[in-house]
Amino acid sequence: MKVVVVGAGLGGLSATCHLVGRGHDVEVLERADVPGGRAGLWDTQGYRFDTGPSVLTMKGILADAFAAAGADMASHLTLKPVDPMYRACFADGSAIHVRHGREAMVQEIRETAGAAEAAGFVRFCDYLTDLYKLELPNFIDRNFDTILDIAKPPWPLFTLVRMGGLRKLSNVVADYFSDPRLQKLFSFQAMYAGLSPFEALAIYCVITYMDTVEGVFFPEGGMHAIPRAMAEVAEKAGASFRYNTTVDGVVRTTDGKISGVRLLGGEVVAADAVVLNPDLPVAYRELLPGVPMPRVARKGNYSPSCAVWLAGVKGKLPAGATHHNIHFGAEWEGAFDALLKRGVLMPDPSMLVTSPTASDPSLAPEGHVSLYVLEPTPNLDGHVDWTAERDRLRERLIARVAALGYPTVEVDVERFVDPTDWERQGMERGTPFALAHNFFQTGPFRPNNVTSKAPGVVFVGSGTVPGVGVPMVLLSGRLAADRVDELARG
Numbered sequence: 206m207k208v209v210v211v212g213a214g215l216g217g218l219s220a221t222c223h224l225v226g227r228g229h230d231v232e233v234l235e236r237a238d239v240p241g242g243r244a245g246l247w248d249t250q251g252y253r254f255d256t257g258p259s260v261l262t263m264k265g266i267l268a269d270a271f272a273a274a275g276a277d278m279a280s281h282l283t284l285k286p287v288d289p290m291y292r293a294c295f296a297d298g299s300a301i302h303v304r305h306g307r308e309a310m311v312q313e314i315r316e317t318a319g320a321a322e323a324a325g326f327v328r329f330c331d332y333l334t335d336l337y338k339l340e341l342p343n344f345i346d347r348n349f350d351t352i353l354d355i356a357k358p359p360w361p362l363f364t365l366v367r368m369g370g371l372r373k374l375s376n377v378v379a380d381y382f383s384d385p386r387l388q389k390l391f392s393f394q395a396m397y398a399g400l401s402p403f404e405a406l407a408i409y410c411v412i413t414y415m416d417t418v419e420g421v422f423f424p425e426g427g428m429h430a431i432p433r434a435m436a437e438v439a440e441k442a443g444a445s446f447r448y449n450t451t452v453d454g455v456v457r458t459t460d461g462k463i464s465g466v467r468l469l470g471g472e473v474v475a476a477d478a479v480v481l482n483p484d485l486p487v488a489y490r491e492l493l494p495g496v497p498m499p500r501v502a503r504k505g506n507y508s509p510s511c512a513v514w515l516a517g518v519k520g521k522l523p524a525g526a527t528h529h530n531i532h533f534g535a536e537w538e539g540a541f542d543a544l545l546k547r548g549v550l551m552p553d554p555s556m557l558v559t560s561p562t563a564s565d566p567s568l569a570p571e572g573h574v575s576l577y578v579l580e581p582t583p584n585l586d587g588h589v590d591w592t593a594e595r596d597r598l599r600e601r602l603i604a605r606v607a608a609l610g611y612p613t614v615e616v617d618v619e620r621f622v623d624p625t626d627w628e629r630q631g632m633e634r635g636t637p638f639a640l641a642h643n644f645f646q647t648g649p650f651r652p653n654n655v656t657s658k659a660p661g662v663v664f665v666g667s668g669t670v671p672g673v674g675v676p677m678v679l680l681s682g683r684l685a686a687d688r689v690d691e692l693a694r695g
């Protein structure tokens with residue numbers, strides 16, 4: 206089948222690897238001059254900054270995408286464990302290192318929080334592993350045709366309820382840990398799903414499984430090495446790529462079937478199926494005018510967004526700093542309330558300071574480090590006047606980073622991104638994290654990857670199933686390829 210994939214984000218690339226490996230004739234059309242989408246690169250004055258994802262988990266799912274295109278990931282990409290995976294710094298001045306490997310982490314917890322908490326960690330890991338094994342095949346790595354599919358077969362749903370999957374995530378975590386620092390450390394991942402740990406259901410503990418149990422990795426050359434390598438293997442397997450090529454719309458025949466896509470400038474590229482990787486609501490609005498967008502994409506809750514400060518600075522990291530450093534604010538429940546309920550900036554924000562040069566000094570000139578500082582913010586549905594707040598937030602963020610001991614004075618290059626920038630890059634409501642993963646926006650309730658209103662069109666990426674984050678969009682690529690196979694079978 207001739208398949209056009211619009212967009213070479215990680216979702217589009219994964220779909221391409223799976224489709225080309227299954228014998229389809231695939232052409233990828235990408236508006237940027239490189240692959241990667243949100244997993245972008247800023248290459249300037251001897252610095253190589255990743256502009257999007259920095260925490261890579263679930264390397265097996267990535268390896269599957271390479272294998273689908275007939276390639277061995279290890280021959281194209283060198284992934285190294287990040288250890289410690291995170292240095293978690295708390296407002297009371299204490300720090301806990303999240304170590305790679307269960308034994309090392311048990312030891313760390315024993316030393317920093319005591320033997321009872323360490324025993325809780327062992328039980329928690331077992332719980333997370335059971336949850337993941339249940340959820341992956343039954344609720345995550347599968348397509349849904351109707352809402353009823355969630356209970357087909359019924360036993361996984363019963364088991365999930367029995368395991369406490371529908372309890373609040375924060376309560377489940379508190380069953381295993383009484384130290385509030387560990388409660389934060391093993392529940393903050395709900396934020397990756399756009400949720401507060403106090404609102405999220407325990408089913409989303411699978412995100413904690415992904416980093417805490419499976420581990421965090423870093424590719425040699427930085428995160429952007431991932432899309433580069435995926436594009437390379439897909440091309441080798443027979444897919445063709447056209448960069449600097451913007452798709453202006455999906456072309457449909459009078460009976461509603463698709464016949465290809467139209468590029469800016471008017472050229473039409475014919476296709477039997479079109480896989481759309483732009484943010485799903487944007488794809489509906491701009492590329493499929495007249496095709497009704499699912500209600501949940503129009504009216505649903507979008508994840509919070511973030512502000513990111515990238516800086517190349519002369520100097521050294523403070524003593525003890527590691528690749529990923531989470532600085533928790535003193536406020537916890539109140540911070541989520543501000544962000545998610547009131548739509549305002551967190552009064553005492555937690556933030557992630559990543560310095561990839563801690564793992565790979567070649568990413569900055571000698572004697573210099575690169576900083577990637579991320580603070581969660583409301584998305585554009587919130588109540589922040591970004592014209593007024595942008596500079597204030599930037600200054601506040603840099604002052605906090607400086608107070609924590611990171612070098613911020615001799616800045617060679619810097620870039621600050623707020624939600625209005627994400628919106629300009631094509632992300633709905635100015636968030637790179639798509640629809641939040643509330644129960645009714647997940648699985649069969651999330652915008653489907655096909656629509657009966659436009660047969661031949663398949664969606665891929667974080668706006669559709671299974672959801673947001675690198676592992677999920679890689680899975681969405683395989684699910685999209687399954688949909689194309691269904692079309693091919695008629």
Ligand SMILES: Cc1cc2nc3c(=O)[nH]c(=O)nc-3n(C[C@H](O)[C@H](O)[C@H](O)COP(=O)(O)OP(=O)(O)OC[C@H]3O[C@@H](n4cnc5c(N)ncnc54)[C@H](O)[C@@H]3O)c2cc1C
Binds near residue numbers: 211215241451676
């Ligand atoms: C700052 C930030 C931090 C993050 N941190 C993490 C993290 O640590 N770990 C993690 O797992 N995830 C993280 N994420 C989320 C993760 O990056 C995304 O979920 C994932 O990369 C989204 O991939 P995608 O394929 O859905 O979309 P995209 O990457 O947005 O791909 C869409 C592609 O379509 C192209 N396109 C759009 N419109 C057109 C058009 N009309 N014609 C042609 N091409 C078009 C775009 O240029 C783009 O290449 C982060 C994201 C950001 C931005």
